[in-house]
Structures are given as structure tokens and as C-alpha cells.
Amino acid sequence: MRLASFALCCALALTGCSAEPVDPALSRLLDNIERRLAIAEAVALHKWDRQQPVQATAREQSVLDAVRRSAPAHQLSAEHAEAFFADQMEANKLLQYALLSQWRLDGEAPDLPRQDLQSKIRPRLDVLQDDLLRNLARFRQSRSAHCPQQVAVALRQREGDFLHYLAMIRATGQLCE
Numbered sequence: 331m332r333l334a335s336f337a338l339c340c341a342l343a344l345t346g347c348s349a350e351p352v353d354p355a356l357s358r359l360l361d362n363i364e365r366r367l368a369i370a371e372a373v374a375l376h377k378w379d380r381q382q383p384v385q386a387t388a389r390e391q392s393v394l395d396a397v398r399r400s401a402p403a404h405q406l407s408a409e410h411a412e413a414f415f416a417d418q419m420e421a422n423k424l425l426q427y428a429l430l431s432q433w434r435l436d437g438e439a440p441d442l443p444r445q446d447l448q449s450k451i452r453p454r455l456d457v458l459q460d461d462l463l464r465n466l467a468r469f470r471q472s473r474s475a476h477c478p479q480q481v482a483v484a485l486r487q488r489e490g491d492f493l494h495y496l497a498m499i500r501a502t503g504q505l506c507e
Contacts, residue, residue, distance in 0.1 A: 352484045355472045359465040360484060363501045366418055366458050367494065369451060370425035376447045377426065378439045384426045390419055397459065404467040413504050414466055415459075421501035428493055469505075477506035 377384060394412050401411035433439040445451050474480065485498050 352487065353469070353472055353474075353480060355465065355469040356480060356484055359462070359469045359505075360488065360498070360502075362458060362462045362465050363418065363421075363498065364488070364490075364494075366455065366462065367422060367425060367497050367501065369454060369458075370422045370497075371429060371442075372445045372451050373422070373447065374426040374429040374433075375439055375442060375444055376451065378430060378433060379444060384423050384430065390416075393419065393455075393459070397463070400460070400463055404463045406463065406467050406470070410470075410507075411463060411466070413507075415462075417501050417503050417505075418462070421497040424500055425493065425497050473506065481505055 374384075376382070394415055397411045397415045398408040401408045404411070481502050485495065485502065488495070488498065490498070
């Protein structure tokens with residue numbers, strides 16, 4: 331058993347990863363964050379087609395107000411839940427700005443099926459909101475004193491391109507505070 335553990339540690343050290351497994355609560359939370367970020371392209375396409383700005387201050391405030399109201403039901407402070415969701419929105423906007431910039435360089439957006447923001451995209455975001463709050467509460471109950479390092483390692487172990495990695499870093503910016 332010790333030899334197997336040593337081999338695992340060596341293999342992980344060679345890949346630059348920690349030998350510690352990712353906390354399941356953190357893993358579930360990061361999965362939810364990734365699902366929310368995956369919606370950024372659909373939002374950006376909607377805004378591209380309608381020449382709308384990425385920044386939607388009224389909508390963001392509405393989401394943050396709903397999060398503050400929902401936080402106590404998940405044993406979270408309204409302030410922490412709001413800060414976490416503000417980070418989610420900033421990460422999503424980072425992806426939207428990057429996508430829109432690339433499409434401007436290309437002279438067109440990708441030929442993908444479009445989804446209506448009101449009837450298709452926002453309902454998905456609303457469902458994810460509750461999942462994110464639930465998993466944020468579970469993570470906060472299990473997080474350790476080494477939270478920043480654990481989050482950094484967990485993010486590094488995830489699949490994805492550099493832009494999505496940066497968005498994940500932005501989305502988890504205050505996770506350990």
C-alpha cells in the first residue's frame with residue numbers, strides 16, 4: 331500500500347498536481363461554476379445578434395437581490411452569497427467580452443443555434459443559482475485552513491482552455507474568504 335501511495339505521489343508531483351484528492355464538496359461546486367460559465371457563449375451570441383452590451387446592470391442587481399434573499403435558506407450570509415455571485419457574473423462577462431472580441435476579429439459569430447435569453451437561457455441560470463448556493467454552503471462547511479491552495483490545485487486539475495481557466499480563477503476569487 332505504501333508503495334502504491336508513493337507511486338501516486340510521484341506521478342502527481344510530475345504533473346504538477348497535489349497528492350491530495352479534491353474535496354468532493356469543492357468538486358461539486360466547481361462543476362456548477364463550470365456549468366454556469368458554459369452558458370456564456372449562448373448569452374454572448376444573443377447579445378451579438380441584438381447588438382446589446384455585455385454589461386446588464388439592472389439584471390445583475392436583480393440576481394444579486396434574489397441571491398441575498400435565498401442565502402439564509404442555505405445557511406449562508408447574504409453578504410457572502412452576494413460576493414460569490416458577483417464573482418460568477420464577472421467571470422461570465424470575462425468570457426462574453428473575449429468571445430465578442432474574437433467574433434469582431436473574425437467578422438462574424440459562429441454559426442450555432444441561437445437561444446432566447448428570456449425563455450431559454452435565464453431559466454437555466456436560475457436553476458443553477460439554487461444549485462450553486464446549495465453547493466457553496468456544503469463547501470463552506472467542509473473547507474479547510476488550506477482553502478486557497480486547495481482551490482488553486484483543483485482548478486489546475488480541470489480540463490479546459492486557458493480562457494476558461496482564467497474565468498474559473500475569477501469565479502473563485504473570494505471563495506476562501
